[in-house]
Amino acid sequence: MPVKSVSRKVQGALDRKRLPRHVAVIMDGNGRWAAARHLPRVMGHRAGIRSVRAVVEAAREWGIQVLTLYAFSRENWKRSAAEVSTLMRLLDEYLRRELDNMMRNGIRLGVIGEIQGLPEKVQAHLEEVMKATAGNRRLRLNLALNYGGRAEILRAVRLAIAEAQAGRLKPEELDEAAFSRLLDTGDLPDPDLLIRTSGESRVSNFLLWQISYAELYWAPVLWPDFGKEAFHQALEEFQKRERRFGGR
Numbered sequence: 527m528p529v530k531s532v533s534r535k536v537q538g539a540l541d542r543k544r545l546p547r548h549v550a551v552i553m554d555g556n557g558r559w560a561a562a563r564h565l566p567r568v569m570g571h572r573a574g575i576r577s578v579r580a581v582v583e584a585a586r587e588w589g590i591q592v593l594t595l596y597a598f599s600r601e602n603w604k605r606s607a608a609e610v611s612t613l614m615r616l617l618d619e620y621l622r623r624e625l626d627n628m629m630r631n632g633i634r635l636g637v638i639g640e641i642q643g644l645p646e647k648v649q650a651h652l653e654e655v656m657k658a659t660a661g662n663r664r665l666r667l668n669l670a671l672n673y674g675g676r677a678e679i680l681r682a683v684r685l686a687i688a689e690a691q692a693g694r695l696k697p698e699e700l701d702e703a704a705f706s707r708l709l710d711t712g713d714l715p716d717p718d719l720l721i722r723t724s725g726e727s728r729v730s731n732f733l734l735w736q737i738s739y740a741e742l743y744w745a746p747v748l749w750p751d752f753g754k755e756a757f758h759q760a761l762e763e764f765q766k767r768e769r770r771f772g773g774r
């Protein structure tokens with residue numbers, strides 16, 4: 527299990543002209559972090575919230591436009607009822623505590639996924655925070671909740687069929703750009719950088735359409751250990767890469 531430490535001092539300056547517009551993160555390793563310390567899994571999830579705060583603050587500070595965090599997948603419902611309940615409670619707690627901070631720092635909250643499948647209390651708080659922050663423009667923070675990439679693509683296909691049946695979309699008009707607009711992220715640029723923590727190297731049904739040309743970065747630390755320094759290292763690595771988009 528990779529649990530490498532990260533230097534506490536951020537090294538090197540980032541070229542702000544070459545930062546990714548959109549960073550997506552698969553936050554992995556809360557349970558293993560807790561197990562390595564002989565703690566209950568809930569303590570790993572609580573520690574993970576600290577990393578969320580650190581990464582959101584760093585993204586805002588560095589001028590990244592969009593940050594999408596994979597917070598709860600459709601597959602996560604397979605976990606124990608107690609753990610799912612804990613995750614929903616922590617999400618609700620995060621929303622209540624972070625609203626003032628979002629307003630102060632110009633952070634707009636968005637959600638991708640099937641929000642209607644979440645507990646009603648959580649749905650209500652999500653709607654409340656999204657409405658309150660709708661005018662903020664400094665950072666778009668997206669939480670992927672009850673989300674699966676394949677399910678998102680199927681929803682977009684069904685929407686395209688419905689649009690065609692209603693006469694609002696001709697089949698020949700359905701190109702990649704038009705289809706992208708039907709996805710949950712239809713008003714956003716595709717991710718330039720996808721980060722996964724814990725050293726795992728798979729995308730786990732996350733943003734399958736959108737990451738076609740994203741740079742992939744496998745961070746060798748568990749999510750609760752992924753703070754500003756580790757994020758900085760990921761962005762440094764991104765800036766070393768040459769993005770050719772199949773051109774040569």
